[in-house]
Amino acid sequence: MYRKEIRVLDCTIRDGGLINNHQFDMRFVKEVYRAVAASGADYVELGYKNSPKMFSPKEYGQWKFCSDDDINRVIEGVDSDIKVSVMVDVGRVDLDDVKPKSESPVDMIRVAAYVKDVDKAIYLVNHFADKGYETTINLMAISKAVDMELNEALHQLHTECKAQVIYVVDSYGALYQEPIEYLVKKCKKLLKDKEIGIHAHNNQQLAFGNTIEAIMHGANYVDGTVFGMGRAAGNCPLELLLGFLKNPKFDVRPVLDLIAKEFIPMREKMEWGYIIPHAIAGMLNEHPRSAIALRESDKKENYREFYESLRDGGELR
Amino acid sequence: MYRKEIRVLDCTIRDGGLINNHQFDMRFVKEVYRAVAASGADYVELGYKNSPKMFSPKEYGQWKFCSDDDINRVIEGVDSDIKVSVMVDVGRVDLDDVKPKSESPVDMIRVAAYVKDVDKAIYLVNHFADKGYETTINLMAISKAVDMELNEALHQLHTECKAQVIYVVDSYGALYQEPIEYLVKKCKKLLKDKEIGIHAHNNQQLAFGNTIEAIMHGANYVDGTVFGMGRAAGNCPLELLLGFLKNPKFDVRPVLDLIAKEFIPMREKMEWGYIIPHAIAGMLNEHPRSAIALRESDKKENYREFYESLRDGGELR
Numbered sequence: 148m149y150r151k152e153i154r155v156l157d158c159t160i161r162d163g164g165l166i167n168n169h170q171f172d173m174r175f176v177k178e179v180y181r182a183v184a185a186s187g188a189d190y191v192e193l194g195y196k197n198s199p200k201m202f203s204p205k206e207y208g209q210w211k212f213c214s215d216d217d218i219n220r221v222i223e224g225v226d227s228d229i230k231v232s233v234m235v236d237v238g239r240v241d242l243d244d245v246k247p248k249s250e251s252p253v254d255m256i257r258v259a260a261y262v263k264d265v266d267k268a269i270y271l272v273n274h275f276a277d278k279g280y281e282t283t284i285n286l287m288a289i290s291k292a293v294d295m296e297l298n299e300a301l302h303q304l305h306t307e308c309k310a311q312v313i314y315v316v317d318s319y320g321a322l323y324q325e326p327i328e329y330l331v332k333k334c335k336k337l338l339k340d341k342e343i344g345i346h347a348h349n350n351q352q353l354a355f356g357n358t359i360e361a362i363m364h365g366a367n368y369v370d371g372t373v374f375g376m377g378r379a380a381g382n383c384p385l386e387l388l389l390g391f392l393k394n395p396k397f398d399v400r401p402v403l404d405l406i407a408k409e410f411i412p413m414r415e416k417m418e419w420g421y422i423i424p425h426a427i428a429g430m431l432n433e434h435p436r437s438a439i440a441l442r443e444s445d446k447k448e449n450y451r452e453f454y455e456s457l458r459d460g461g462e463l464r
Numbered sequence: 465m466y467r468k469e470i471r472v473l474d475c476t477i478r479d480g481g482l483i484n485n486h487q488f489d490m491r492f493v494k495e496v497y498r499a500v501a502a503s504g505a506d507y508v509e510l511g512y513k514n515s516p517k518m519f520s521p522k523e524y525g526q527w528k529f530c531s532d533d534d535i536n537r538v539i540e541g542v543d544s545d546i547k548v549s550v551m552v553d554v555g556r557v558d559l560d561d562v563k564p565k566s567e568s569p570v571d572m573i574r575v576a577a578y579v580k581d582v583d584k585a586i587y588l589v590n591h592f593a594d595k596g597y598e599t600t601i602n603l604m605a606i607s608k609a610v611d612m613e614l615n616e617a618l619h620q621l622h623t624e625c626k627a628q629v630i631y632v633v634d635s636y637g638a639l640y641q642e643p644i645e646y647l648v649k650k651c652k653k654l655l656k657d658k659e660i661g662i663h664a665h666n667n668q669q670l671a672f673g674n675t676i677e678a679i680m681h682g683a684n685y686v687d688g689t690v691f692g693m694g695r696a697a698g699n700c701p702l703e704l705l706l707g708f709l710k711n712p713k714f715d716v717r718p719v720l721d722l723i724a725k726e727f728i729p730m731r732e733k734m735e736w737g738y739i740i741p742h743a744i745a746g747m748l749n750e751h752p753r754s755a756i757a758l759r760e761s762d763k764k765e766n767y768r769e770f771y772e773s774l775r776d777g778g779e780l781r
Contacts (some may be wrong), residue, residue: 389748390747404767407766450724454716
């Protein structure tokens with residue numbers, strides 16, 4: 148697949164950090180940055196820009212906050228044009244923490260929001276756009292969105308929002324190709340002057356396939372993570388995405404080296420990937436929290452009971 | 465997805481046996497048979513019907529040969545309508561080993577063949593059909609087939625072959641959704657009175673997605689294996705397939721129990737799944753043999769060198 152408009156964003160540190168409270172050391176983050184930059188990816192997302200007033204820096208690592216100083220330390224000494232992204236959650240950012248783009252190493256701010264919070268997301272994005280950043284809105288848990296609410300949100304995004312890119316985010320890893328096609332086509336139709344992005348989760352081993360599907364229907368911003376590292380089942384593996392995209396600017400080899408050196412040992416200590424309770428949560432279109440809790444309990448392989456409880460109403464019963 | 469014509473075939477023992485020379489003990493095979501039967505799958509493939517004159521029973525387990533006696537021992541005492549399949553390779557079967565269907569517990573014989581060997585496959589299939597068996601031809605390594613040869617083979621299958629089903633087999637795990645769509649549509653067009661099947665390999669985490677893709681374009685025979693167990697990267701996970709198919713006759717829970725009890729421990733001893741050298745072989749559309757050899761060597765994580773050697777001609781250099 149070759150289309151010159153396609154932009155690859157690596158969010159290994161940001162989404163992977165959801166497994167370990169963003170407690171990656173500086174050496175590791177620099178290794179990831181260096182390899183992803185060498186691979187030809189367009190953006191690298193180094194974490195969240197959450198407010199340290201809302202999350203304790205004792206409990207969370209520095210990539211939960213992404214100070215400009217920390218980002219400068221990551222990129223220092225690496226000769227690359229790759230752009231730096233950070234993510235912001237609705238309600239968890241202090242706008243005073245975000246300097247004008249001209250004073251910051253950050254290029255892009257992505258605002259993650261549920262469809263119901265789209266007004267708040269638009270407010271944030273327009274603020275960041277006015278400060279000079281590239282911006283996106285990432286519509287989380289879109290597999291749970293009611294069609295009428297989604298239509299209204301997309302209409303608002305079309306008329307009121309300065310973000311260049313709107314992402315379809317399958318947070319629950321629940322979507323098959325047909326709904327991906329439906330959602331990407333809908334977004335393209337209602338958001339004529341914006342690009343569409345895709346961020347997939349891998350609960351049902353569909354993150355890469357769904358990313359391809361979204362590309363086929365016109366999505367130009369695609370997220371991947373090294374070795375698929377990310378919360379719960381993880382994400383679309385960056386290395387597979389780079390193998391699929393035929394633009395000669397991409398080179399999978401630095402990512403292969405990084406996996407061998409850093410991610411094979413790390414996978415022994417941190418859990419992500421194809422794990423049956425996460426597959427079940429995806430099948431049943433549920434938030435990963437119950438499966439994560441199960442994996443931390445002494446019932447981690449008790450699949451049948453987990454399936455039945457989630458199918459029949461989960462924690463609410 | 466619901467379509468009453470869809471038939472699910474579990475080939476865990478047959479394809480998984482390619483990892484361990486089919487040395488599964490009778491207890492394990494009975495457990496698989498029992499769970500797959502309880503899941504509502506339509507067929508269970510218990511191994512190859514290879515000739516013991518061509519492979520040593522000392523080196524290979526009994527599921528390489530699938531005597532009627534062994535199959536009878538598996539199914540004995542289990543109340544189920546599930547049909548039994550065995551696979552035959554071109555050139556590796558002694559036709560005298562195959563009794564008439566009326567004297568055998570086997571329901572279906574699948575003949576695996578490269579496109580170039582389609583004449584030999586047709587000869588075998590017609591022989592088995594005349595003995596009373598359901599039959600299929602599984603076109604292996606179809607990602608390497610030249611279009612003109614494939615067209616000619618499909619024409620022969622249409623005019624000369626008694627098999628009810630022709631399978632598209634992505635042996636190398638190299639195909640993306642678009643070529644799957646192309647191949648399934650071509651087969652449907654040229655084989656109007658046959659069903660189309662799909663057997664996918666999971667090198668690039670696309671086995672399930674490609675199986676869905678094939679179903680969307682009309683394939684009605686779909687292969688899965690428990691926990692994706694199969695040669696190299698393995699196959700489409702049966703549990704995901706059952707979660708996707710909405711026919712109420714399917715029940716994923718017996719397969720979940722089987723994974724917890726048998727496959728989680730077995731995965732510690734046998735290797736299959738998402739493994740970077742297998743992903744590389746898939747990306748580059750190459751036979752899994754080089755990646756399997758790498759994994760058995762002391763260079764098992766030497767991804768860059770493997771990628772470059774395979775890309776530049778592999779063993780031929």
